[in-house]
Amino acid sequence: MSPESAQALAQQDNPLTEGLERLPVPPTALVIFGATGDLAKRKLLPALYNLAHEGALPERFALIGISRSASSDDEFRDIARESITSFSRRPPDKDVLEALLGRMRYLGFSFDDADGYPQLAEALEAADEEAGQPLNRCYYLSTAPEFFGLIPQRLEAARLHRHEKVDVRLIVEKPFGTDLESARHLQSTISKAFRESQIYRIDHYLGKETVQNMLAFRFANYMFEPVWNRNFIDHVQITAAEEIGIGTRAGYYERAGALRDLVQNHMLQLLTLLCMEPPVSFEADKVRDEKVKVLQAITPFSEAQVSERTARAQYTNGVVAGEDVPGYAQEDGVPDDSRTETYAALRLEVTNWRWAGVPICLRTGKRLARKLTEIAVQLKPVPHMAFREEGSVGVVPNQLVITLQPDEGVSLKLGAKIPGSKMLIRPVTMEFHYGTSFLSQSPEAYERLIIDAMRGEATLFTRNDEVDAQWSIIDPILAAWGRGEATKGEYEAGSQGPKEADGLLGPGRRWRRL
Amino acid sequence: MAAAVTIAEESEEVWSAQDTTPGEIERALLELLATRHKQSGAVAPARVLNLVVIVDRRYRGEVENRLLQVGRFHPSRTVLCAVDHRRRKLDAWASMAVELEGELSIARERVEVDVGEHHLSKLDTIVAPLVVPDLATLVWAPHGHAEAVDALREMAQIVLVDTLDDDVELALQRVGSLLESMYVVDLAWLRSTPWRERVAAAFDPPQHRAELRNISAVSVRHRADSVAPAALFVGWLASRLGWRAGGLLRRGDDLVGKAKARRGDVQVTLTPVDVTTKGLGGVTIETHSGTSISLDRSTGGLREVRKAKDGACRELTVLGASRGEGGILGEGVRQALLRDRTYRPALGQALTMVSR
Numbered sequence: 001m002s003p004e005s006a007q008a009l010a011q012q013d014n015p016l017t018e019g020l021e022r023l024p025v026p027p028t029a030l031v032i033f034g035a036t037g038d039l040a041k042r043k044l045l046p047a048l049y050n051l052a053h054e055g056a057l058p059e060r061f062a063l064i065g066i067s068r069s070a071s072s073d074d075e076f077r078d079i080a081r082e083s084i085t086s087f088s089r090r091p092p093d094k095d096v097l098e099a100l101l102g103r104m105r106y107l108g109f110s111f112d113d114a115d116g117y118p119q120l121a122e123a124l125e126a127a128d129e130e131a132g133q134p135l136n137r138c139y140y141l142s143t144a145p146e147f148f149g150l151i152p153q154r155l156e157a158a159r160l161h162r163h164e165k166v167d168v169r170l171i172v173e174k175p176f177g178t179d180l181e182s183a184r185h186l187q188s189t190i191s192k193a194f195r196e197s198q199i200y201r202i203d204h205y206l207g208k209e210t211v212q213n214m215l216a217f218r219f220a221n222y223m224f225e226p227v228w229n230r231n232f233i234d235h236v237q238i239t240a241a242e243e244i245g246i247g248t249r250a251g252y253y254e255r256a257g258a259l260r261d262l263v264q265n266h267m268l269q270l271l272t273l274l275c276m277e278p279p280v281s282f283e284a285d286k287v288r289d290e291k292v293k294v295l296q297a298i299t300p301f302s303e304a305q306v307s308e309r310t311a312r313a314q315y316t317n318g319v320v321a322g323e324d325v326p327g328y329a330q331e332d333g334v335p336d337d338s339r340t341e342t343y344a345a346l347r348l349e350v351t352n353w354r355w356a357g358v359p360i361c362l363r364t365g366k367r368l369a370r371k372l373t374e375i376a377v378q379l380k381p382v383p384h385m386a387f388r389e390e391g392s393v394g395v396v397p398n399q400l401v402i403t404l405q406p407d408e409g410v411s412l413k414l415g416a417k418i419p420g421s422k423m424l425i426r427p428v429t430m431e432f433h434y435g436t437s438f439l440s441q442s443p444e445a446y447e448r449l450i451i452d453a454m455r456g457e458a459t460l461f462t463r464n465d466e467v468d469a470q471w472s473i474i475d476p477i478l479a480a481w482g483r484g485e486a487t488k489g490e491y492e493a494g495s496q497g498p499k500e501a502d503g504l505l506g507p508g509r510r511w512r513r514l
Numbered sequence: 515m516a517a518a519v520t521i522a523e524e525s526e527e528v529w530s531a532q533d534t535t536p537g538e539i540e541r542a543l544l545e546l547l548a549t550r551h552k553q554s555g556a557v558a559p560a561r562v563l564n565l566v567v568i569v570d571r572r573y574r575g576e577v578e579n580r581l582l583q584v585g586r587f588h589p590s591r592t593v594l595c596a597v598d599h600r601r602r603k604l605d606a607w608a609s610m611a612v613e614l615e616g617e618l619s620i621a622r623e624r625v626e627v628d629v630g631e632h633h634l635s636k637l638d639t640i641v642a643p644l645v646v647p648d649l650a651t652l653v654w655a656p657h658g659h660a661e662a663v664d665a666l667r668e669m670a671q672i673v674l675v676d677t678l679d680d681d682v683e684l685a686l687q688r689v690g691s692l693l694e695s696m697y698v699v700d701l702a703w704l705r706s707t708p709w710r711e712r713v714a715a716a717f718d719p720p721q722h723r724a725e726l727r728n729i730s731a732v733s734v735r736h737r738a739d740s741v742a743p744a745a746l747f748v749g750w751l752a753s754r755l756g757w758r759a760g761g762l763l764r765r766g767d768d769l770v771g772k773a774k775a776r777r778g779d780v781q782v783t784l785t786p787v788d789v790t791t792k793g794l795g796g797v798t799i800e801t802h803s804g805t806s807i808s809l810d811r812s813t814g815g816l817r818e819v820r821k822a823k824d825g826a827c828r829e830l831t832v833l834g835a836s837r838g839e840g841g842i843l844g845e846g847v848r849q850a851l852l853r854d855r856t857y858r859p860a861l862g863q864a865l866t867m868v869s870r
Contacts, residue, residue, distance in 0.1 A: 014723055015754045016714035019856035020707075024715035052815075055708050055834030059715065059818050093835040099814030100833055132820075132828045 026167070027060030028454045029127045029135040031120065033111060033151055034143035035065025035076065039173065041083035043204075044142060047446035049084040049092055052100045056451055060135060062127035063104045064120065068111070076106030089444060111147045117158035124160070137163065138454055140171040148172055149189035156193035171200045171453050174265050175256065176462070179478055180471035187464050196464055200453045205266040206460040207445030207452075210408040214273045214375075215282075217402065217410065224400075227379065228354070234397060235359040235505060237376040238270055241368040241514050243320055243494070246342070250333030258344040259312070259481075262364040264474045268295065269462070270404075271360060274375055275350050284458035288466060295469035297352040306480035309348075311489065311501040312341035315367040318493030325367065325493045342366040343491060345501040346477065361505050367493040369514040373405040376512050396427045401512075528609045536643040539606045539625060543644070546610040546623075563850060564591050564645040566670065568637070568655040568662045571596040571628065577656055583840025591623040593644045595637065597659060601630035604640065634662040638669045645669075652699070652850040660688070667695050672850045676701040677742035678792060685742060686865045693858060699849045701842055702743040703857055705793030709809065710750055712816060712832055713797065716807050726755055728801040731781040732773075735796035735810070738786040741769070741868070743793045748773070748782050749864030750856060751799075759863040761870075771867060777802065782867070791836055 017023055030048075032040055051057050065076050080101060084092055105123055109116025128134045139155060141148055152170060155161045162168055170190070177183025190199060205211050218224060227233070240262050246253045253261065272291035279286040301309060316327040328334055328342050343365030350360060379398040399413040411429050418424040452460055489498035496514055505511065527549060529542040569577045574596045581592065605628040625644050633640060645651050653666050654674035663673060673696045679685035692698050717726050732751060736744040745762075752759045752773050757780060762771035769784040789795035789811060796810035808819040815834040821827050837845065 014714060014718050015726070016710070016717060016751075018754065019854045020711055020714055021852075022711055024711075024718035026719070052833040053835045055711065055815065055832065057833055059712070059830050059832040061833075093814075095814035096833055096835045099831055103833075131830075 022054075022056055023455065025056065025058040025451060025454050026456075027058045027131055027133060027135045028138055029062040029064060029124055030138045030140060030450075030454070031064045031066065031124075032140045032142055033066050033147065034141070035106070036067040036069065036071075036079055037142055039142045040065070041079070042087050043444065043446045044140065044450070045080050045083045046088040047444050047450055049088050049097060049100060050090065050444065050447050051451060053090065053093060053096050056447075057100075058454070060131035060133065061103055062131070062135060063100075064123050064127070065104060065106045066111070066116075066120065067106075067108060070108040071106055073104065073106050077101040077104055080104060111143060111151050111154070114154055114157060117154050117160065121158055121160055134163065134166045136166045136454070137168040138171060139169070140173075140450075140453075142173055145173075145175055145178070148176070149186050152190045152193040161193040161198075167198075167456060168194075169198050169200055169453055169456070170194045171202060171450075173202050174204075175260060176201050176265075176467050177471060178255070178260060180468070180475040183467055183471045187467070191464075197458075199464070200449075200458060201462040201464075201467060202449060203265050203269050203462050204445045204449065205269055205404075206462075207447075207449040208404065209443070210402070210404045211270070211273065212460075213408070214270075214402060215287075218273075219278050230354065230356055230358050232379050233358050234378045234380045235361060235509055236274065236378070237374075237505075237512055238267055238274075238360070238362045239372055239374050239376070239512065239514070240267055240364040241370065241372045241497075242364075242366050243368060243371050245315075245325065245367050245493070246328070246331055246334070248332075250331055253342075254334055254338060254340050257312075257340045258342055258364050258366070259474060259477060263344055263346070263362055264470050265462075267362045267364060268470045268473065270375060271348070271350075271362070272466075274377075275355055275360070277354070282459065284461075285463075287459050288463045292463070292465050292469055293352075294350055295466060295473065297350045297355070298348050298469075298473050299351055300472055301476045301480075303476070303480055306477050309346055309504065310477055310481075311343075311345040311498060311504055312481060313343040313365075313489035313491050313498035313500060314338070314340065315342050315365070315493045316490050318367070318495060320367060320494040327493065328366070339488060341481070341488065343368075343489075343497055343501070345497070345504055347504045347506075348473070359506055359509075361511075363497065363501060363511065365491070365497055369494060369496055371406055372514055373403070374512075375402045375404075376400070377402075378509075395425050528607060530605075530607045532605045533603045534606050535604065536640050539608060539627070540643040542606075542608050543610075543623060543625065546608060550610055562590050562649065563847065564593065564649050564651040565847065566641055566645065566651060566653045566666060567592065567594045568634075568653070568657070568659045569594065569596055570657045571598040573657060580656075580840060580843055583838070583843065590649065591644075591646050592625070593641055594624070594626045595641065595662070596626060596628050597631060597634065597657075597662075598628055599631045601628055602632070604629060604633075634659060635665055637662045637665040641666060642669055650850060652847065653696075654846075663692070667692075670696065672697045672699060674699045674701065674846050674850065677746070678702050678739055679742065680739075682741045682745065683865070683868045683870060686745070686861060686868060689861060690865060693861070697850075697853065698857070699846050700746070700857065700861075701846050702740070702793070703746050703854075703860070704842055704845050704849065705740070706743045706747045706750070707845075708816070708834060709747060709794050709797055712809055712818070713751070713799065713807075716799075716809075716818070716820070725801050725803070725805060727775075727777060728803055729755070729775065729780055729799055730778070730802045731783070731798075731800040733783040733785065733798040733800075734794060735785050735787040735789075736794050737789050737792055740793050741784060741786075742864070744784045745864035745867050746860050747794060747797065748784070748867065749860035749862070752780075752863040753859035754856065757863075759866045762867045769867075773863075792839070 034040055107119050141151055177186050272294045275294045276290040279290045314328045329336050329338050345363035348360045377400045381397045382395055385395055395415045401411045403409050413427050413429050415425045416428045418426050489500035491498040527546050529546060607626045609624045611622045651670040652672045652674055653663055653670040655663050673692050675689055675698060677685040677689060677700050689698050717723055732748055734744040734747055757773040757775045759773040760771050762769040767786050771782045773780040773782055787795045798808040800806040804823045806821045809816045814831060816832040818830045818832050819827055
């Protein structure tokens with residue numbers, strides 16, 4: 001074969017991949033910074049095992065774990081074995097597990113220690129040598145956020161941020177900054193070493209099947225499109241409620257609070273998927289372009305608007321699942337005078353042609369009545385109540401609810417006649433539950449995200465301008481709250497949330513019961 | 515006719531009747547759902563797929579065990595027709611199992627009907643009232659019963675087959691015939707999926723992709739009963755790469771032949787080997803330039819040996835666990851909702867190879 005024709009074929013699509021669901025993943029060395037941390041143990045290592053179990057990892061794959069503690073390869077493998085056995089969604093196959101562990105190496109150094117990075121370079125070269133070819137590099141920052149800027153700098157200093165023959169990618173966990181300024185500073189720091197196309201910012205909500213299903217729900221069903229706008233939708237409620245407290249995360253949570261922890265990232269992502277225009281195609285940038293437009297159409301609050309359109313509160317002691325639980329200020333590691341909000345609610349408006357005037361209300365909180373993540377779209381009431389009669393609940397507006405946790409599904413509330421001689425109407429609910437069909441044991445979000453990052457598929461990762469737009473919305477609220485401009489309320493643990501949030505939705509509207 | 519509803523356990527209700535009719539079974543299913551709703555308004559039978567299974571009554575337990583192993587890819591409603599040669603009348607059982615998860619409940623419906631051989635040619639009249647209308651219906655007859663499958667051709671859109679058969683040519687021809695009116699999911703094809711994925715991945719790096727035009731020989735090692743997956747694998751390569759497969763001849767235990775490619779003939783060898791798992795045991799692809807890649811079952815996955823032009827060999831393990839027959843069947847159920855456009859061309863090439 002001539003060099004020209006060989007080159008031409010190399011540039012063509014691989015004809016053998018047609019029809020395959022699982023596309024080839026390039027040979028990769030995955031480097032996890034923070035490899036013995038909670039996220040790695042609970043999510044990343046089990047996700048890697050499940051990918052290995054299904055034959056989804058590339059044949060040339062190496063995992064290099066890095067943490068501050070000095071441990072041997074074997075000690076790290078023991079940690080990995082235990083975390084996979086404890087947290088994998090399927091019981092591990094012994095042979096596959098041991099073979100995967102055999103691909104793992106461990107380096108113990110402090111992330112700020114420049115002397116550690118040459119060790120990493122050596123380990124990567126050794127992995128290349130063993131594979132017989134250079135491996136793509138994926139650096140996964142599963143560390144405390146203060147290292148998100150530092151590690152890329154150190155990688156650059158060690159000339160590990162680029163490679164002339166293979167792709168080098170950086171996966172960054174959330175939170176990406178703590179406000180607009182810090183996010184921009186972090187971006188500026190990272191972008192000195194890595195191009196935007198190399199950076200994969202994780203928001204693990206985007207890896208969830210149901211979140212991806214929202215795109216299918218909206219853009220594969222024509223019946224919803226005619227009503228998906230300000231003419232038919234009265235308001236939207238996006239809820240992310242948890243019944244658990246902060247557990248052992250007091251240190252992180254005390255600095256973050258509910259607004260940073262869930263609203264800035266996950267909840268605004270859900271909002272964008274709900275409100276975005278149909279993308280031209282499902283290529284990464286086409287989808288992300290549309291999402292950014294939604295965020296940019298949300299006008300950041302003025303100081304006065306923060307008071308009117310937001311609510312924050314902290315839980316006090318109460319009862320959850322029949323057990324007495326302490327208030328936030330009494331939790332281990334939380335100062336008595338903490339002002340951190342464990343509940344946040346806001347009323348946003350997407351000021352574009354489709355959504356202008358539709359309140360989009362977000363609420364999240366710890367120690368609420370139950371765990372629930374859902375999007376409820378309430379349609380406007382019918383224009384003429386012909387059926388109102390004594391003795392019936394009457395006609396209530398249609399409500400479409402997309403549930404993400406704990407059950408994944410969609411329900412539609414409709415008005416129906418109560419059997420009998422009178423025309424009495426009551427709401428009934430039509431429910432579709434994903435678990436009833438094929439997804440009762442969905443892959444973990446991290447499995448999808450890790451493999452996408454290794455393949456260079458960026459659709460489910462957050463682009464820099466999205467992060468910037470998210471913080472632009474959140475920043476004025478944080479600033480005002482920091483100045484004490486919004487009343488800080490309280491709510492009893494196990495309750496529906498603070499009364500301060502009740503007025504946010506506007507006259508005649510109320511939060512759905514948790 | 516005698517019928518009874520009993521609560522077998524908290525999560526499952528069972529109805530049964532002897533000498534019954536499809537209409538009565540249909541009414542019983544509605545009654546089971548209504549009963550469930552009375553107990554819990556949250557029972558929400560979202561449905562995606564009907565599965566109609568036709569089995570020899572003697573081996574019903576074996577098939578039921580396989581169905582229990584399909585895991586998360588379960589059908590919404592299963593209608594199992596157990597064929598008892600001398601039976602003249604219908605006996606039936608219907609059950610609705612509910613898995614309580616959170617506040618919503620998942621309902622799975624199952625109907626078993628004992629039918630006689632004389633029912634098979636008109637099985638559609640028995641099964642049609644028992645499937646959920648407007649859903650895709652998948653038919654699976656693991657013990658043959660071609661007559662019953664043919665009776666359901668109008669009603670069902672998809673048929674699940676396993677071309678793992680003593681007479682591969684007949685099995686593949688039968689699939690060719692079924693493809694005229696139905697979408698076919700072939701378990702033998704699904705057994706070759708990991709191999710196809712791995713071969714695709716092996717040639718995916720740009721520096722290796724050019725070698726696809728240069729293939730000189732393909733050897734497939736397979737369990738003795740698995741000629742079909744081996745032929746389908748070669749058929750897949752041939753159809754994807756534009757080869758024209760020729761007939762295979764027996765040489766010792768092997769089947770050997772050639773496929774015509776643009777750059778010359780490709781030597782094809784199918785060799786039976788001693789492996790416990792149905793399907794393929796190994797694959798070797800060689801090129802005119804002297805390179806080769808071999809994949810073989812090994813501990814913890816597939817062992818990949820790649821030989822370079824200079825004869826240097828590099829060995830790797832591609833991690834992965836066997837899906838087992840339960841996993842293969844589950845994948846077959848899932849595939850009923852997908853459309854794999856590469857199967858039909860691969861089948862055409864495979865049929866050419868095994869035709870006598």
